[in-house]
Amino acid sequence: MTGTSPAVVSASKLGLTFQTNDGPVQALSNVDLTIGKGEFVSFIGPSGCGKTTLLRVIADLEKPTSGTISVNGMTPEQAREKRAYGYVFQAAALFPWRTIERNVALPLEIIGLSRAEQAERIKRTMELVNLSGFEKKYPWQLSGGMQQRASIARALAFDADLLLMDEPFGALDEIVRDHLNEQLLELWERTNKTICFVTHSIPEAVYLSTRIVVMSPRPGRVTDIIESTLPKKRPLDIRETPEFLAIAARVRDGLRAGHSYD
């Protein structure tokens, strides 16, 4: 890490072991990681390698069993209580008794925003994820991708400085995905948020990130951290440049190395 900007997330020797009915499962082991303010860090790695677990530790949804971690210089718990981050779960986790609109409003109600401001933010984020017109529908009346977009809208409406996103665009087609990638980059640039982003798409990781963390499974370790040399401004067609492809190749290699196939 550059060291100039203050660390938002800083983990050292982080480990986590789940106790299960048939023995312990080591999900994270010896993870050292520092994320500075304003960084866009992608996590990539084979299924089951511990990406979600790492995000959950940062979010204080899981307690590490070894090592230390701090968020904004505090414990994750304190950071959570200060509402330091917004979280997009791997599944949509919408409340079935609320319409889409009221689902997006949920965090806003909790932080006690006025009705008017709620309405404004809902409108803005629903437009951003292209769900206008579905405000009054219930979650089960939406397609899988639409539900995922609603959950992204909910996190964006919350508007925290740190965004933890667990495969937010997994269920979206390429075109919507490109669109949302652009929007996310634009938002990140404009607001100087720090973003931790789990994805399975190498191009997506390279396109979005300032750094790419490659993980390997059982126990989840960080095998490679790749700094992006791409400029901050990134048109979509940057993805055809050799520089981009070189980074992508390096990520792919890192990924393959940690894999159990071939």
Next chain:
Amino acid sequence: MTGTSPAVVSASKLGLTFQTNDGPVQALSNVDLTIGKGEFVSFIGPSGCGKTTLLRVIADLEKPTSGTISVNGMTPEQAREKRAYGYVFQAAALFPWRTIERNVALPLEIIGLSRAEQAERIKRTMELVNLSGFEKKYPWQLSGGMQQRASIARALAFDADLLLMDEPFGALDEIVRDHLNEQLLELWERTNKTICFVTHSIPEAVYLSTRIVVMSPRPGRVTDIIESTLPKKRPLDIRETPEFLAIAARVRDGLRAGHSYD
């Protein structure tokens, strides 16, 4: 369609309108489609365009409100009763009170397979999706991608002649995905199954399919059907051939045309 092989799915003027609290939503309109035996048809289209709905109609989980559809020359209901197809849902839909192994065994119990045969199939499919070692875990002890793989294993163990797969590989990383793509192709070739496959990945669609159905949203229509000219045997690096890229471009154009952005 070639017309030589008998139609497995044949829909004409198919339409479906959902009644919701704030008015009707037309999910499918005027869909004409014939799928022959042994075909591998991918469905691609923007989020919310009706792909899942179409699969559900074929599977007799939803009744069309207009038009006709037949599966194996029967009504979808009769076909379902004959256990004509296996279905992979967009979400994993595992039973939380069963271990992964017992989840995969569920359809086998229902069709009344012997314990030994169950064990054999479970072992085979769990290996196929690379979940060996997780047989005794409960779903909530698995990562998102692992759950999705378990649900694929469950459908493959069922071993029906028609496979309906709704974004089965959405939550998987590129490498696992490539691996499973290969495995699926191999299985398809070997068993001459008919596969209907929903995906958001254009390369995946092109790599796997004999035909690609491009859909556009609200109301869900079929805007383009692209026959693949690729050979049946497809090594992974076929994806760099100009032929492949040409088909992919055509799909991308079809997709973009139906989209509301740009």
Next chain:
Amino acid sequence: ADKVTLQLKWVTQAQFAGYYVAKAKGFYEAEGLDVDIKPGGPDIAPEQVIAGGGADVIVDWMGGALAAREKGVPLVNIAQPFKKAGMELVCPKDGPIKTEADFKGHTLGVWFFGNEYPFYAWMNKLGLKTDGGPDGVTVLKQSFDVQPLIQKQADCISVMTYNEYWQLIDAGYKPEQLTVFNYSAMGNDLLEDGLYASEDKLKDPAFEDKMVRFVRASMKGWKYAIDNNDEAAGIVMDNGGQDENHQKRMMSEIAKLIDNADGKLDPATYERTAKALLDQKIITKAPTGAYTTAITDKAIK
């Protein structure tokens, strides 16, 4: 031996000592009877039990028996061990009620479940309304204890001379601190514990004979119980009675109601009871054939 099932009106206590004594002392056996005594309870209606075929003979108050007779269960009084009524209304002397004239505007505890007829007959006679208005009395349906008086929820409550009255004494009231309105003493009493059997069955001479023997042995039991107060109470205790001292006291009070233990029904009291029930529309027409003296005549020569 011939089987006879007797259904009591209330739980096992000295009120029914005669029957338990007759059984324990072998009087029934001596008559060639095998008697099964079924205790009752607050919500057992002996009339229903006999109608359902669960008993051959029941202990009942005449009010209930005549009402049931009108509803198609042809009960016939075959013997009347209790000559006098044990029910009375008691009021603490430090309360507002000293005489009948003081009732107006006060709350009185009354037992229902067929035990309310004497009370209503009495109020009728006094010309007092019972609807809770200022010109009448407020009636409280009293449960099977004396709490309403102790809690001061009622100004007077119903008691049996042989039972609840002593609970008041136990609770610290002295007899001289209580005003007692005894229904028998006022001449307002209705017949209490009598033996009733079904008219249809009595037509069968064999059954009638069985009843004769039953009544004879029962009255012998009563006589023995009166003469051997404490032993009778002990027998009641053996059969599930509660509180030995209480049973002894109850036995001696019951003895005063039994009188000469011949079990004969006094036609005059019967007429008065029937008339009071008629007046209150508990029954709609004067009963006929509701009692027979044939059994007691044969039993007690």
Next chain:
Amino acid sequence: MKQSAVPVATILLALVILWYVFAVILNAPFQRDLDRRANETPGTVEFIGKTLSQPKPTLPAPHQVAVNFFENTFLRPITSTRSLVYNAWVTLSSTLLGFAFGTALGIIIAVGIVHVATLDRSLMPWIIASQTIPILAVAPMIIVVLAAIGVTGLIPKAMISTYLSFFPVTVGMVKGLRSPELMHLDLMHTYNASASQTFWKLRVPASVPFLFTSMKVAVAASLVGAIVGELPTGAVAGIGAKLLAGAYYSQSIDIWSALVAGSVVAALLVMVVGIAGRIVDRAMGGRPA
């Protein structure tokens, strides 16, 4: 289990203190009456002492109940009709029988309602109506009728328990059997699973949380039913009989110790059902909260 000892003890202690306060307050008027009639004027401490030692108090003091409870539980042979253990056992046996029948009946009715449209439409309203019939009113008639056809003893009491306990199970299980996720039902549909397969493999496991919750309510209702059922049978033995006997003679201490016995039995029964529920949940891979 271990961690609950202190909280339970604390709360019990609080209740006991409250109980003493109420005992003094509620027994005071009668004690004042007594003293007035006896022309005595005791001091405050003596007066409070007297309110807590009346032989037939309005509200017995905890120690009076405790002594009575102890005597009747431990100092009598458990075969004695005066032993609380004996009486509790009598009540417990008909409770358990009625609970078993009630749960079975409740589940059967729920299964019928969930699977057979005719039953769903026609039966439910009448089951509800049946539950509004006050048992205490019909119990004697039931028992009279049953006695007339020769059924006596445990069965009539258990029937009243059954009557009271099947309804909570029916209501809970109808909800529980209908609670599977729609996607899970769709999945079974794609396998063309038979109704019984869907039932055993999906509806039953999904209904487990509802089942055990309902069973807790049902076992309590069953106990109430058994106690009520003891009254019209002549109240020979059982907690209900003790209550009734206490009531005839205003022996409030007896009543309260019988009530305590009933409550202890109830708490144990509910706890047993709760533990059974937890074991089943564990066996089903339940995720710790």
Next chain:
Amino acid sequence: MNWLKPSWQAVLAIVLCVAGLALGAIAAPKVDPLAQPAGTLIYPYAATNWLIFGALLLAALISMARMPSIVEAVVLFIGAHLVAWLLIGGISGFEGLARAPYFLLLTAAWLLGWRCVAVLSGLRPMASWARSALRLIIPAIFGAWILIIWEAVTRGAGIPFILLPPPSAIGARIASSLPVLGADVRQTIFKAVIFGYVVGSSAGFLVAIAADRVPFLRRGLLPIGNMVSALPIIGVAPIMVMWFGFDWPSKAAVVIIMTFFPMLVNTVAGLVASGHMERDLMRTYASGYWPTLLKLRLPAAAPFIFNALKINSTLALIGAIVAEFFGTPVVGMGFRISTEVGRMNIDMVWAEIAVAALAGSVFYGVVALIERAVTFWHPSVRGG
């Protein structure tokens, strides 16, 4: 055979009917009390005997012909009820004299009624008014048959009036005692039940929340809450009368105790019913205890809470009525039941029970409707 569509009910009905024919007279004759030559016998069903057999056989046979379901239902409806009507009409004056064929015919008619309900349940009408009509008609026919069988058996077998009166007598009693019933309902339901239900359910709910909020209370309060569950009405009611007087407040107190436990148990179970991911979501918002409760856990607990409200709606009624067996003013449904039993007015007892059943059903129905509206999102309501 294509025009034939046999149903087991109709076939069995025909068998029973034939068996009835073979066994002879429907009921025994009796001596005419008025006839001049004393001892003359009069015979029941002299005029209607053949009509009964004919109607039954005809309806059963016709119903098996292939025809629109609605026509079949109408034929069955008319056949079954005509036979029942004639049977019950004919037995009057001959109470208790019924013979085996009477009961066979009754069973046969009931089978036709059953078939009728089955046919109606299978109907899927398009019009919404027809659907709601069916929703009412089906339970009504079912209920009507409970009453028909009750009436026919009590009168046919001559069951003593004071054991079980026939519904007709109960109906007549209801009609003639409306003011009394009204006063009783006001005393018992509008005062004791509603108050006790609201307070008891709320108390169970609040204690569950308190136990959830404070772990100390959870461990201490729940076991004690369980003990409350078994405080038997008969034990508690006298105590409540002692404490709260003999008027309705003591009854309400009993209702409170009875309704407390189901709500406690269900709320506790419901509060753990929300999903893990949803709870994690609320944690990421650093949502406090109360917002999480209000916005996530209570909605997720709603199906359980409504279960308790439903169970309580009938428990409250039983509780209030039974509590009135102890010490009451001379009005109230429980008072009436216990006194009228003593007076052998069993028809009045059943009249009160009928009113209680009606009130309880309405109460339950209202709760169920609110449940549908509030938990519209739950799979059990969305259709599962």
